[in-house]
Amino acid sequence: MTYKTEGTCSQLIEIELKDGVIDSVKFTGGCNGNLQGVSALVKGMKPEDVIAKCKGIRCGFKSTSCPDQLARALESML
DSSP: OOEESSOOOOOEEEEEEEEEEEEEEEEEOHHHHHHHHHHHHHHHHHHHHHHHHTTTTTOTTTSSOOHHHHHHHHHHHH
C-alpha cells in the first residue's frame, strides 16, 4: 500500500504486510536516518501495536509526525 502523508516532510509511505505483520516500510522524503530507524523498528510488528505506540506523536509544533502518519496509514489498511 502507498499512503500519501499530510503535514510532514515525508511525502509517501509504502507499507507491505505479510501474514498480519509488517514486512517492510519505506518513507519517501523526510529525515532519512530517523525514518530508516522507524522502518527497522516496526518490521515484524503487528500493525495494531505500531498504531498504539505511534498514534498522536507530534513533530515540533506540527499536529502530526511521520510516526503518526504511519499509524494513520496502518489504520486505513485495517
